[in-house]
Structure formats: structure tokens, C-alpha cells
Amino acid sequence: MMAEAGLAALWLAAAMALLQLAGGLSLIGDGKLASLIRPAAMVQGALCVFSFCALIWLFWITDLSVLLVASNSHIDKPAIFKIAGTWGNHEGSMLLWVTVMALSGAAIALLEKRIDAKTLGATLGVQAVVSLGFFAFLLFSSNPFERLVPAPAQGAGLNPLLQDIGLAFHPPTLYIGYVGLSVAFSFAVGALLTRQVGPAFARAMRPWVLGAWIFLTLGITAGSYWAYYELGWGGWWFWDPVENASLMPWLAATALLHSVSVLATRNALRAWTIMLALVAFAMSMAGTFLVRSGVLTSVHSFAVDPERGAFILTLMLVYTGAAFVLFALRIGTVRQGEPFQLVSREGAIVANNIFLSVILGIVLIGTLYPLAAEALGDKISVGPPYFNKATVPIALLLMLALLLGPMLRWRRDEIARHKYWLVGFFAIILWSGVAVWQFAPGVGIFPTLGIAFALALAVASFVPLKGRNLLRTPLPIYGMVIAHFGLAVSVFGMASESGFSKESLTALSPGQSAQVAGWTVKLDDVNPAIGDNWVGIQGEMLANRGGKTFALHPQSRQFFQPEMQTSEAALLTRWNGQLYAVLAQPDERTGKWQVRLWWKPYVTFIWFGGALVALGGLIALLGRMLRRPRKPAKNNWASE
Amino acid sequence: MKPKHQRLVLALVAFVALIGAGFIAAAALRDEASYFYTPTTLAKAQVEPGKAIRLGGMVQKGSIVRGTDGVSITFTVQDQEGEQNVAYRGITPDLFVEGSGVVADGRMRADGVFVAESLLAKHDENYVPKELADIDMTAAQQTKDTLSK
């Protein structure tokens, strides 16, 4: 019964979305149905939550008469994985998607009081259109509540990948980010429709962009760490299509986050902000399409389905196509924003936006190029060398802009006012650059500059706090400081890892040792190891540096279904880096074991910095929400 | 700057940036996009040493030679008409055996040996590269020939 109830709730929710759309459309005419919009959005949210809970319930009790449960769960599955199994598959994750989307609509309907009623109606109307597409997708091609007759006795096997708790939470994190961008899209199109592209609109949209961006940041950071420890290749970013699919929306969202601040605070960059909101949504849809359709091959395995890919592609083309047509026709009639000087906070943010857009363009071209080449009859793969070579210089320029940007005044400023800071930053860059170059001449230009810029940025990120009463500084300022500092930390980790990693690849007999970067790693023994659905070998290693000894247990696992081999790298984390050990198959002739060791200095800074960036976003979001005015906004943007 | 011009300037800056991105991408792609070759097409193509390419084919029977250090190997990749010697240093995939399909990312060395930076064995079910699908059609026949010799 629960499955039917869940499905019924889903159909009702779709009907509510239709009602919400009708209300939005009536705004063109007499607006008689406009009073329906808010209640419809709220009921829709409640219905979707009910539907999602119904699916969780079905997974919890392992109702094998439901196809989705039978094919994705198992009676013997641990409880946490049963629940995670709800969204660990295509249908369930799409239900999560529409649920979060409907909840966002309900939240807007309930809480949003800053923008005028007509723009709000238009926004929710657009949101209803977007939701309807996803409802159609869910109900017609990915029904999560489909029954299976007759019910099987025990359900399909355990997918080993879903046994990883990190992976169970990674896709939904990204999806929530994507939904946030779709809300921003609805706001942007709503504002375009009513021509109310101003600070009120920007302030209403900003929390959604910020929230989406926090989730995307967390998702990318976690995904990178997962690839690092799970794939056993010692890398943390592979420029794989699936990774790029999550990076592109993040780049667009980061640009949008900055430009929306300009619009909220200074009423400038109107057209540009609207366009970025549309681009960010397009990128999130394109990302979902790339991951789900299997058009590009990836090392990350996903259940791919071209038909569903076609559905997502259609949605993406219809929504973004219509929105960009509206943009082209309408934006000329939106009044121009406030002017500003080139040297100003606005100018710095424009620079930020342009650099981010260029990186986005390069990543997009590199990701789609193999497809374009295939259309012309060439078989090509584009790998890390391209992406590193093309994006790193732009990213370094972006960091330079970031040194000065946050301390510039709004509207107009003079470089001369900041000359002491500039000299200071230049001194840090020069000193650390020369130091790195002296210390390790062969390290390459990018890591050297990366470390130098990161050190300067670490100092520069705190400058906006100078001269402020720290107790009365608004939370968003702290958020910005922490996020920028987090970026410096992360870049430092990346540069250090890519420039200073030491590797040792040897074949060892039990009892023999290998050296890497001052560590002596002894292979004591290799023992068989057995898990639920894999067999493998486990190395017993002892790592010694400076008299302290640590045990390491790298494994090589052979999974049965899907048939695959994974290397469980052993990681030894010290404050200043990680020792990363991989054990591979034996050499038949000599009986030696292949052992690969890395010393990766400060590598953990990459993800620690990423987490700081997300934390900064969270603090800023909290600050915005706590300061939310109860009454319609006073026009106080100038005082910020 | 006059307000009227500001929007125009910003739009043009954005446009120039977009074109710039295109140029950077095109320049980097020319150097770094790796084309897919089989031993036969590689022999005809005259690829300059040091350029990133992909090589796909079958590991020739009896060609795998393991180095004394236990971590480097050399082997020959073959297809219907061509052969290519490959050197690799690192951990080989589990299913990398003689007679299996392989895709190697790497670069040509001046002496005509292909130096692989990473290897992908075809029977890694997770990852059958698109490029290899064509070769598979003939792989079975070849394996049969090799085995029946």
C-alpha cells in the first residue's frame, strides 16, 4: 500500500505544480488565480516529502515487491545502507531531486517577503515549469514505486560501491547543489519576466546561490578525497568527465555568487548576473546529462541509460533555450545598473567573473572536444595535461585579483591607497618564490607560483578585517575571509602535492624495505584478507621516520560483482603530509610484491581548505539568514 | 567612463574573454589532445616523439618481459597488421595478460619505443574504452589463431 500512496502523492504533487503554474500564468492577465501560487507550492512540498518518506520506508522494511527495492537492496544489508539505498540509484535520486526542489518552492512561498508579489509569482511559476519537467521524467520514465510481480525472495546482490558510506552521500550532495541552482534560475527568469532585476531580487536569490554553492563545494571536495583514497593512483583530481561535470556548475556558481553580491549591494552587473544564473543552471543540467547518459566514457562507473539522458537533455535544451531567448529579447529593456570605476570592488569582481568564466569555457571545451572530434571522425581523448596547462595560469591570475579585490572600496578606489599592501604581497610572493626555487629548483613554475600566491593570499584574506571591530563585524565578512583563506590553504596543498611528492616504486620480498622521503617502509608480510563480497591480500608494513614506527595495511581487493579490482591504499596522516602505500600483485618469478609508496607533503590541506571554503559559505549564509528583515526590505543597501 | 559606455565595455570584455578562452583551449588542445592509434595506424602516422597519444591493441603472446627491478616491463602490442614495442614502469592491471586487449596512454620515445604512463586492461569490465570496441571484433579471431598455433 505504501508504494501506491507514495506514487499517488507524487501525482498529486505534479497536479499542485500545474496549479502553481496556472497561478503564475494568470499574472499575465487579471491575476485571479495568483492567490493559489503560495498554497500550491507549500502543499507540493509536503506531498513530495511524504512520497520520499514512503520510499525510505519501503527500503527500511525491504519491501521486495517494489522493483526498485528488489533491484537495489538486500535483506541482509546493514540498516544505514538500506536507507542510503533509497537515493543510491537513479529513480530514488531523482525523487530526492524533486523533493528538494518542491521543498525549496515551499520555502520561497513561505518565507520570501523581499520581492514584490508579481515577481515572486513569476518566480514560483517558472519553478513550477521546471518541476513539471522533472515530475514528468520521474513519473513516465523513472517511476520509483513500480511493483514487481511476483516478488523475489531476497533481492539483488550488494553493490560494493554503495557499501561505501562516502559514496552514498556524495551524489545527493551534488544534487542538492544543482537544485539550488535551479531555484536561482527560477528567480532570474522570474525577474526577467517582470523586469524587476534589482537589489531586492538579488538579495532574495543570494541565499539560494550561496546554499547551492556550499553543497557543490562540499560535494567536489568529498568526491576528490574519495577518488584519492579509493582509486589507488595517488591522484586527487583526474579531469574525468564526471569530475568536470561537477566542477563546471561550481565555477559558474562561484562567479554568480560574487556578481549577485554586486547586484545586491551596489545595483550593478544586472544583465551579467542574470546570464550567470542561466549558465549555472545550464551547466548543472549538462553535468547531470553527461553523467547519466554515458555519452562520454569515465573511470567512475555509473549506471548509464541513453534514454534517460535524452530526457534530461530535452529538459535542459527547452529550459535554457527558452530562458536565453527571453534573455536576448528582454535584457535590453532592463535598466542599466549603477556605474563604477575600473579600480573598485566591482571591477575586481568583474575580473573574478571573467577569469572564472574563462576557466569554465576551457573545461567545457576540453570535456566536449572528444565528442566533437568523434563527429568529425577522429578518436581523441583529452587528459590532464590539457586541463592543467590551460586552466592553471588563469587560476593563478584569479588568485592575483583575489589578493587585492576584497580590500578595494565599492564604486571607486585608488591603487595608490593600497600601495603598502601591494608591496607587502609582492615581497611575500618574491621571497617565497625564490625560496622554493632555491630549495627545489626542479619543481616547475606552476607549483612554485602556486605556493607563493597561496602564502600571499593567506595573509591577504585577513586584510578585510583590518580596522574593524571584530565583535561587530557582520558574519558574511567573516564568511568571506574564511572562504578566501580556505582557498589559499587548498591551493597550497595542491601546489605542494604536485611539486614535492616523492614516489618510490619497488618490488619487495617480505622483510625488505623501501625508502621514500626520509621514511623507511618495511614489508613485514602479506596475508590473505576476506570481506563480504571480495577476497584479497593485505600487506603488513611498518613505516619508520625519526625513530617513530607506524603500521600500514594496504589491501588489494578483488570484487566479484561488478568484477573489479580495487586498491585500498593505506594512508598515514601526519600534520605535514601523508604517506600513501599501495600493494599490488606479486611477480610470479621472484615472489616479490610490487609496492608503490608516495610521500605527499601537505596533501590534506587540499580537502581541509575545501572544507574551510564551504564553512565560510555556511557562515555567510547564517549571517544573511539571521539578519533577514522581518518587514519588506528597507532600501539600506548603500550602508553595507 | 560614461555610464552609457560601461555596459558596452563590459560586454566586449566578456566577449574578448570568451574568445581568449577559445584560443587558450585550442592552443593547448593542439599540444595535448591524445589521438588514438593502433599499431597499424601508428606506423603510418609518423607521430613525433613526446606527444601524448593513446595506443590500443592486443598484448602479443610471449612478448611480456619483466625487468629485474620487478616493476618495469616491456611488451609488444599488435593488431591485424602492425606491432609496437611498449615500455612501462609501474603496477600492471590485474587482468593484463598475454592475449588480452590493452589501452596505453603515453608518448613515443625517439628510439621508436612507446613509453606508457598508464595501462588499462580491456577486461576491466568497468572500463571498455570506446576506442577499443572496433578492435574487439577481430580480437577473438586473433586469440583463436594464437592459441591454436
Added chain:
Amino acid sequence: MTRPWLLWLPLAVIAFIGGLAIYGLLVPKDELVRSAMVGQKLPQFALAPATAGVQGLASSDMADGKPRLLNIFASWCIPCKAEAPHLETLKKAGVEIDAIAVRDRPEDVAVFLDQFGNPFRRIGADNEMAVQLMLGSSGVPETYVIGSDGKISYQHIGDIREEHVPMLLEKLAEAK
């Protein structure tokens, strides 16, 4: 706006991406690795029994002029468990089924047969995947239809589901 054409640029970019994506979806993307052996004579091989109490499998065992199925499976493969009842159905329909266990251990095969039934006439052990490669099979489970002329007439990739049973029966009838 003084440069209206510039405003259509994003739309053009989206249209281009869309075009590429549509192309990507439309080109036949058969990620399955089809065997080149379909239509050819079954290669020669002889395999030891996969476990105690079953007979080994040689290509000569299948040359009695009857159409049959050759199933490639492994005890560690989960879809193989899923297809077991459907193989049973095929056997009940009078089909002779031979099997090859790939990269397996005798004791595991015994447990598998015990748990999921044994619809097989003979089961050969292919520990080095030599015969699997020879047949042009790149994974488990796969099922081949061998005609009465000794030629491979059809290759089924992946597990046999309920809906495949009539289709396989039809292929067997054609292969007479």
C-alpha cells in the same frame, strides 16, 4: 543595447552543446563487446570438469548435431545467480545446456550448483579464461546458441531474464 547580436551568443553556445549531445546520443553506442565468432564454427577446446561430480566439456561433446546453449558463468558472479531459474526453465523446455565456469574454484562451483540448481549437462573449468577469450566473450554471464551445424549462431550478453527465454527458444529453433 548596442550589440544585440552579442546577446544571442549564449543561446548559440547552448545550441551547439545541445547539437553535440544529440549527436552523442544518436550514434550507435554499443558498449557491449560483440564476439566476432558469431556465424563461425565453434573453436576446438577441451576443459576439465569444473567440480567433482560433473563432466568436463570439450568442443567435440557438442558436435552431436543438436542445437544447444553454451553458458559462460562463474560462481562469484551475481547476475549468474539471477539467471539460474531461467536456465532451469530452458532446460525444462528440453534445451541442452553446457557450461563453462570462468576463473572459479571447484568448491565454489559445487556450492553454487547446490544453491541455484544445476541445469547443465557438462561444466568445463576455464581457469585462464582461454576458452572465454577464444569465444570472444568479455564477461560473465554470456550465453551462446550453438547450431546443429556446429556454428555459433547467436551471442547473448549479460544475464538471461524472463523475457529472453522465448527469444532464446526461437533462436534455438532457427539453429536447427
